[in-house]
Amino acid sequence: MADTDPSQMKPRGRLYRIWDSDVAYSFRTSPVALVAGLVSLIIIFAAVFAPWLAPYNPYDPSQLNLMDGFTPPGELNQISGNVYWLGSDNLVRDVFSTILYGARISLFVGFMAVLFAMVLGITLGLIAGWRGGWVDSLLMRVADVQLSFPAILIALLIFGIARGFIPPAYRETMAIWVLIVAIGLSEWVNYARVVRGATMVEKNKEYIQAARVIGVHPARIMARHILPNVMGPVLVIATIGLALAIIAEATLSFLGVGVPPTQPSLGTLIRIGQQYLFSGEWWILLFPSLTLLALALSVNLLGDWLRDALNPRLR
């Protein structure tokens, strides 16, 4: 004799369940989230498919016409007859194409850095929260110390140290990976703290005790039981963290310690552009900056929305 609960409606498809979920509903009905989502999606799409979408390949010297430097946006170049939508830069590259390729690098660094920070932070956070005691104290004090430095300073430090270790011949190719590790290491603390806190709450819940009663291995409890239940707040931080990582990458590249100019990211483009701001070639600076702004802002807004949507108290 089962309880008769009329709310148990007929099972529907997985897609319908996702579409009907509270988070999806909150997304559908939030104009900010919709616009931010659309902008992020367009930029990500354009970056991923840059080789097919960009009119020029800025890395291919054979496509460059040396006469086309500094062509203003939308104007016909008097010598070559080429038109560049967003103008061309000092190295005769089409600004629109460099932005697409630049966003590709920025997003790649951003995603990889977030992934690195996330894996590191979640692992350490789970261990600290689960074990408690001195392990917890040690990890969290390290985190505290790191938090008392600005993230960008830490990234710079790591970047500097790494350069000392890597032979000059590999510096160009390794630069991106060094950047990813540097940004990732400066951001893991946020994940570790949140995961630790959530783990300490979850581990006292009875479903964890039920698994412990039957002797499930702690590593399995962490991975299968606790992890899925702490992913909500992690996703929020990851989204906002993506925006932070993209900005951090831009900052480092702007300072000249990031990706090399041969593979320009948005930050590199901005650094190049600001040299020409006062000589009247404003477009070289403006369009990469606007792209960075749109990307960081929309990802950030998405993160804010996600935080509210996952917070039951604000619903």
Add this chain to the structure above:
Amino acid sequence: MTDALLQVQGLTRYFDVSKPWLNRVIERSEKQFLTATADVSFEIKRGETFALVGESGSGKSTIAKMIVALLEPSAGTIRFDGQTMNFQSSAAMRALRRRFQMIFQDPFASLNPRWHVGDIIAEPIRTFGLLRGAAVMREVGRLLDIVGLSSADAGKFPHEFSGGQRQRIAIARALSSKPEFIVCDEPTSALDVSVQAQILNLMRDLQDEFGLTYLLISHDLSVVRHMSNRIGVLYLGRLVEVADGKKLFTEPQHPYSRMLLDAVPDLALSGRRRAQVQGEIPNPISPPPGCAFHPRCPLAFDRCRAEVPQPTPPPGGEAACFALGRSG
């Protein structure tokens, strides 16, 4: 071989409730310990329901956790079916773990919200490797059927069920490793009364069907009376009385047992005169010396303030009280 399935001897557990090391150094305070359970001994016979009653701070949940090996005792031994539990050896524990299970208080916290009901119930089966392949889900369906749900429920998530249904799922999980002994920690106190009746009836039916032995932890005397063969009364970590089922209700020995009975609201409107209940439970970090109950006890005398009474066996049960020997 004895007919006692579980024997608990001198079970004691301290908790370190000190402030963090740095605070202790700065504030020059000592380490503090809370005695959650002190020198508790009892045994549970095969097939019976033994209940532990007590209010907050009585240590009843601590005892339950030690018996299912979630907590290691500070002192004392637990023997399960003649075998002493060895908390150091995980291999030895593993063999024992299949034979006992636990049902928790809060059905909203005891099921992982991200797991399908089928996987929740199958977890013990998979952990102990009892079945494999399609047989696992067949068994899950059978278990769901036993607890009064349908096998189609295996594909749903816990939030799609009401509190009573969730507790049925928790019971199905507890049954899935085919245990002999189930610790039920306040199994119905989070449920409404009409649902409580369903769960209590189900627990009885399962006991009859599978020959289960229960340790029932509860603060609700009516539930305990309804379910149990024998009852232990706990106060501030000590067992003050162990009595046979209904006898506790007709002839309570220990003054605390009497007080607890007097505190139960009289639903029958019998106009039964009740003694006014006195005082509150002291802070377990600094319990009163001697018999912990003496500040609230109407029968207390000098000896109670100095010595801890040990259980004495009057006919039909045992109570740890000096006043009983004196008046009797």
Add this chain to the structure above:
Amino acid sequence: MAEPLLSVRDLVVEFPTRRGTLRAIDRVSFDLKEGEVLGMVGESGAGKSITGAAIIGLIEPPGRIAGGEVRLRGERIDNLPPDRMRRVRGRRIGKVFQDPLTSLNPLYTVARQLTETIRTHLDVNEKEARRRAIALLDRVGIPAAARRIDDYPHHFSGGMRQRVVIALALCAEPELVIADEPTTALDVSVQAQIIDVLKEICAERGAAVMLITHDMGVIAETADRVAVLYAGRLAEIGPVRDVIKEAEHPYTAGLMGSIPTLTQTSDRLVQIPGSMPRLNAIPTGCAFNPRCTKVFDRCRVERPDPIDRGSGRQVACWLYDRAEARHD
């Protein structure tokens, strides 16, 4: 004819959600006479707490009173602007909540909270307010009240805190006290004390009490009349002895049978099959019809309104309709 102190007529409380509007309270009517203790029972989700919140104007938005009226001595209070409602609350209606910690401000001393409340509502000076506060604390059973009044809430134990909350609810000499699960968070042995204090002091001061609880035992010991709620509707209301001894509504009867008592002899508890419907799936006709053992066709179609059964008793069940009686 004497006007009732509190009169609730056809109260409807709704919570709009994106999946439609939920009716948490659906046309509930009852009266409360001066100095009377009315118990309000029901399972979780039955709407008993929301009824209390609606009366004192504390429904959390987006929930709202969507119909009916609440009158205090004939004056409508359900549509008062917030600042006038604040004056009714505290001065004329006191409240005691389940968790004493949420009713007391942890940053202020008990003295400050009591005297401020007294001086907000009554025209007395500081010294007199303090004198009254101490007298009241003493009356609710706080030892050494004159000294302890300057303590902060966290210095008090759970039971003592709830006594402070009762003093706070009564300090402005209200005509009505709404007590929402006042003892649920407390230990059994403390529960009885708090109920006794609440009952005595309200009787002394002539304040009526609306006692909201899920515990039938508490109602039996305390209330003069009892209202049983089911799925946001009134199932039965009447003198407590009648309702408990001879419940007329099949739901009340099932509820009473499902409670284990200290005197019952049978081995199995009566159980009501199923559980209370969620608010988004209340069946048509009588809300109880899918679980009712005495259901007939009319119950599935038409919703029964409370039917007068004499001696202040009303039952919302078609079994007691005259037209149905003729059929038999």
